[in-house]
Amino acid sequence: MSTVPDSCDVVVIGGGPAGSLAATYLAAQGYSVVLFERQKHPRYNVGESLLPDIWKYCDAAGVADAIVSEGFVRKAGGSVDWKGEMRRLSFSDFGYTRPALHVERDRFDHILLERARASGAWIGEEIAVLDADFSRAEEDGGEIPVTYRPVGESSVARIRCRYVLDASGQTGVIGRQLGLRVFDEGFRFMSVWGYFDNSRYIAGDGQIHPATSVQQIPPTTYVSALPQGDGWAWLWHIMLRKTTSIGLVIPIAWAQETKGSGESWEAWFLKQCEAIPLLRRLLNDATFCNGSVRLVRNYSYRSTRVAGPGFFLLGDAAGFVDPIFSVGVVFAMYSAYAAAHTIDRCLAQRARRDHHRSIFSSQMLARLELSRSLALPYYQDQDAGHARAREAMSFSSTQAQALMYAASMLTDRSGNFDSMANSPEAHRAAAQRVRPLEIPQR
Amino acid sequence: MKYTDEQIFDALAAFLAKDGAGAESVGAIAPETDIVGQGLVDSVGIFKLISFVEEKFGIMIEPDEVLLENFKTLQALRNLIVRKLGGAPPGGSAAIA
Numbered sequence: 125m126s127t128v129p130d131s132c133d134v135v136v137i138g139g140g141p142a143g144s145l146a147a148t149y150l151a152a153q154g155y156s157v158v159l160f161e162r163q164k165h166p167r168y169n170v171g172e173s174l175l176p177d178i179w180k181y182c183d184a185a186g187v188a189d190a191i192v193s194e195g196f197v198r199k200a201g202g203s204v205d206w207k208g209e210m211r212r213l214s215f216s217d218f219g220y221t222r223p224a225l226h227v228e229r230d231r232f233d234h235i236l237l238e239r240a241r242a243s244g245a246w247i248g249e250e251i252a253v254l255d256a257d258f259s260r261a262e263e264d265g266g267e268i269p270v271t272y273r274p275v276g277e278s279s280v281a282r283i284r285c286r287y288v289l290d291a292s293g294q295t296g297v298i299g300r301q302l303g304l305r306v307f308d309e310g311f312r313f314m315s316v317w318g319y320f321d322n323s324r325y326i327a328g329d330g331q332i333h334p335a336t337s338v339q340q341i342p343p344t345t346y347v348s349a350l351p352q353g354d355g356w357a358w359l360w361h362i363m364l365r366k367t368t369s370i371g372l373v374i375p376i377a378w379a380q381e382t383k384g385s386g387e388s389w390e391a392w393f394l395k396q397c398e399a400i401p402l403l404r405r406l407l408n409d410a411t412f413c414n415g416s417v418r419l420v421r422n423y424s425y426r427s428t429r430v431a432g433p434g435f436f437l438l439g440d441a442a443g444f445v446d447p448i449f450s451v452g453v454v455f456a457m458y459s460a461y462a463a464a465h466t467i468d469r470c471l472a473q474r475a476r477r478d479h480h481r482s483i484f485s486s487q488m489l490a491r492l493e494l495s496r497s498l499a500l501p502y503y504q505d506q507d508a509g510h511a512r513a514r515e516a517m518s519f520s521s522t523q524a525q526a527l528m529y530a531a532s533m534l535t536d537r538s539g540n541f542d543s544m545a546n547s548p549e550a551h552r553a554a555a556q557r558v559r560p561l562e563i564p565q566r
Numbered sequence: 567m568k569y570t571d572e573q574i575f576d577a578l579a580a581f582l583a584k585d586g587a588g589a590e591s592v593g594a595i596a597p598e599t600d601i602v603g604q605g606l607v608d609s610v611g612i613f614k615l616i617s618f619v620e621e622k623f624g625i626m627i628e629p630d631e632v633l634l635e636n637f638k639t640l641q642a643l644r645n646l647i648v649r650k651l652g653g654a655p656p657g658g659s660a661a662i663a
Contacts, residue, residue: 180587180610458610465613479626483616486629491609518634519612521605547603 128248128272131284132156134467135270136245136291137253137298139165142439142456143291144236147245148185149464155471157245158283160272162252162295165237166230170317170418172362172369173199173345173450174227176220177524181457187239194231197363198223200328200342203561204534205402206349210561211534214328217557218527224450226343226362250275255301256288261434262477268434286434287467291460293440294420299427304437308424311500313356313446314379316393317371318417323410325363330561332406338363347448347535348400352378355536358448359396361403367413370403372396373446376421390417402563426496430488431481436463443492446499449531455495459488490516498532498540525550530558567624569651574623574644581618582606597641602634612637619643625650 134150136143139161147159182188201214201224215224225232241247253272260266267284290298299305322335325343333341346361350372357378362369372393383392394412397403426443430436439456466484470477493509494516517525525547532541533554569577579595586592586606592599601607607615615637616627625647627636636646 461610462613465617469617476626482629483613483627483632486632487609487612515633516609519602519607519609519637521608522603523605524608549603 126246128251128281128283129156129158129246131267132158132246133285133471134158134287134289135160135253135256135268135283135285136289138162138291138293138295138441139237139240139247139249140169140233140291140293140439140456141236141453142441142460143289144233144240144460145181145185145457146289146291146438146460146464147240147247148187148236148243149461150467151240151243151245152186153464153468155467157240158285159237159240159245159247160251160253161237161247161249162275162292164249166234169229169233170369170371171447171452172226172229172364173360174225174232174453175450176215176222176224177454178225178457179222181454181461184461185236185239186243187236190235190239191225191232194235195339195365196228196232197226197338197365198342199226199345199363200224201344202531202534203326203330203344203346204348205346205561206534206536207355210563211558212326212328212330212344212561213527213530213534213558215527218530218553219523220527223342226345226364228364248272253292253297254280256298256435258288258302258432258434286471288435289438289463289467290435290441291438291456294423294444296437296441298435299437299441302429302432302435304427304429305425306428307422308426308445308496308500311424311446312376312422313373313424314376314419314421315371315373315423315447316379316389316396316417316419317360317369318390318393319367319369319413320407320410321367321413323361323363323368323370324406324408325361325368326406326561326563330563332563335363335368335410338365345450346402346406348402349536350374350396350400356446358535359400359403360447361406368410370397373448389419390415393417424500426492429485430492431463431466431485436466436481436484437488438463442488443495445492445495448499448535448537449495449528451495455491458491462487486512487516498528498537500540522547522550522553526553526557529554533558567651569623569647571644574647575640577622578619578640578643581615581622585611585614585618587611595640597644598639600638601640602638607637619647623647623651 133155136159343363350357438459469480493513
């Protein structure tokens with residue numbers, strides 16, 4: 125590995141989709157970019173279900189062909205069992221011509237990182253960023269010293285830059301340093317997930333198929349409400365090429381009440397999977413991947429600010445809500461695009477950089493608020509950002525609004541959506557495209 | 567700088583024909599075409615459109631002006647541009663690049 129440069133235009137913290145795409149966009153515009161990644165790719169990550177909205181960002185980064193040729197599982201749509209009501213939707217019914225995907229994130233994220241490298245960004249893996257000093261950011265000739273440390277070494281070093289992009293995910297290096305992160309006290313949920321081999325699945329045709337058909341007969345993401353948690357607890361079932369990702373999103377209190385003292389999370393997780401009849405049926409011949417259970421608590425948070433002099437927060441580093449609508453990677457990519465555009469404008473028109481940053485901030489916060497409004501329970505009781513979320517929704521096409529509405533109908537969140545949307549046309553289109561799901565008994 | 571409505575519409579339509587998402591399938595963009603509903607401009611494209619309008623017409627669009635009512639059609643955008651140009655100090659193009 126060549127030595128880390130002493131200075132650059134932009135330091136990107138984190139090599140997930142947000143960081144890699146932002147680095148790609150900026151490097152392609154001729155800026156010098158240094159991206160630090162704490163881990164070594166390929167590395168594990170959860171969040172395997174991707175909406176077809178990813179493609180416009182992949183096209184802009186020139187990485188779509190590499191993703192297509194990887195041969196990830198193409199997903200047909202969603203199958204939802206919500207309190208006994210079984211319904212499904214297909215992306216093709218909403219006019220999407222390119223597929224949604226189920227991806228192994230170690231591979232997917234690696235492809236994006238390699239694209240950033242090929243675009244000219246300097247990539248430093250196994251290097252942790254410790255902090256950045258913004259005291260002279262954006263002053264004339266002012267630079268931002270960023271302190272980093274190669275993993276396993278004790279000595280730190282510095283690089284000087286003009287902008288820092290925090291794409292460090294839940295770690296939130298800059299957001300935490302500046303005290304910008306606020307946890308959602310009203311959404312005290314946790315997630316527990318694991319992997320199985322040889323699970324059957326529900327395909328776009330509403331039939332159950334064996335794991336071996338997954339590349340021939342596109343699966344759906346199967347989502348089911350859990351009996352506990354007042355309609356806000358749910359499970360996912362995501363077919364990958366070799367395994368199946370299954371996860372639970374549950375109130376922390378409920379998990380604590382039902383988990384026996386001394387019972388492992390793995391044992392508890394398997395017990396929950398057994399208790400859901402349709403999931404049990406899909407897992408009939410499946411094998412649990414030992415040691416694959418992971419969990420995260422209190423993961424729902426937002427940021428009081430997503431940009432300031434010298435920095436921008438991207439993707440999960442800016443905020444995270446509930447993964448039910450699979451918007452995480454799309455939001456990461458969106459924020460990468462928005463930040464790259466904004467940095468380019470800030471560097472081209474220094475006198476207007478506060479203005480450009482304010483557009484970025486208001487658009488990002490509106491979009492985060494929209495995700496919160498659709499995913500959080502009782503959102504209307506805390507509607508400070510309601511108008512903002514409505515505006516974010518209004519800049520979605522009729523097609524995109526229809527899909528969001530259909531997804532929220534399937535999961536009983538349409539009350540939230542009704543208060544956001546302003547397109548009766550999208551409502552009608554959604555209602556027509558949600559179909560009943562009738563799974564054959566055998 | 568004064569612009570005729572036609573100059574404004576032409577500039578915006580030319581920009582969207584080049585940079586609008588899926589412009590080739592939408593065809594001619596009339597002043598009343600719903601450019602958001604048809605997907606020509608979305609939450610991503612809005613960034614480039616704002617920058618284009620600001621630089622082309624020497625105005626600044628404030629965050630609270632990024633509303634559907636100002637961006638839904640070329641007519642709405644034209645109204646915003648004319649309002650902002652009218653509000654600028656005499657002879658002062660607001661450009662401070």
